[in-house]
């Protein structure tokens with residue numbers, strides 16, 4: 001469906017990097033964009049620049065996310081908020097595991113639960129979940145991050161099953177590779193990506 005078929009979008013992770021660029025593009029295409037992140041100042045600056053509506057919300061706060069979603073008739077949902085904590089799994093902090101699951105997966109599940117039924121009813125539903133090559137390949141990354149991104153890939157495939165061949169629905173995922181922005185700059189590039197080692201090696 002062309003941009004002109006959509007009216008309203010909700011984009012998480014809107015204060016920087018990929019999410020910010022998505023907000024800029026959707027706003028330029030004439031959509032009313034609800035931009036979500038925690039950094040109120042960055043969102044306010046973005047709102048002044050592109051005319052989006054800013055919501056300084058932590059996506060781990062499901063009550064706040066629910067209140068927001070209930071007040072919006074979204075046609076487009078872009079789940080972009082994401083975090084990484086570059087650390088080997090054997091040294092993982094319990095708080096980091098919870099953080100990655102809560103931001104990278106739990107928030108997306110809830111936003112889809114809250115918004116996709118209404119979108120489907122209106123037959124104007126376009127969902128993009130930003131995942132990562134980490135969801136498909138193993139390399140020297142944080143295993144918790146890989147696991148959350150793999151889960152989002154599967155969620156997205158499942159959502160696609162909801163749509164019959166004639167449905168207008170567009171459900172997609174972007175498997176992002178390493179970019180020189182956002183989370184990408186935190187990666188330890190001194191470590192070469194390690195190929196998978198067979199279990200019996």
Ligand SMILES: NC(=O)c1ccc[n+]([C@@H]2O[C@H](COP(=O)([O-])OP(=O)(O)OC[C@H]3O[C@@H](n4cnc5c(N)ncnc54)[C@H](OP(=O)(O)O)[C@@H]3O)[C@@H](O)[C@H]2O)c1
Nearest residue numbers: 013015016017018038039059081082176178179182183184
């Ligand atoms: N850059 C890459 O190389 C790369 C590669 C693969 C996948 N990705 C994926 O692409 C997506 C965007 O990443 P990016 O590279 O653009 O990184 P980024 O610039 O660090 O953006 C992350 C965004 O998520 C938001 N966020 C983080 N925690 C949040 C929370 N608890 N509640 C609400 N918002 C939260 C941040 O806003 P606040 O801090 O203001 O809350 C920020 O807007 C992520 O899902 C990431 O996993 C990136």
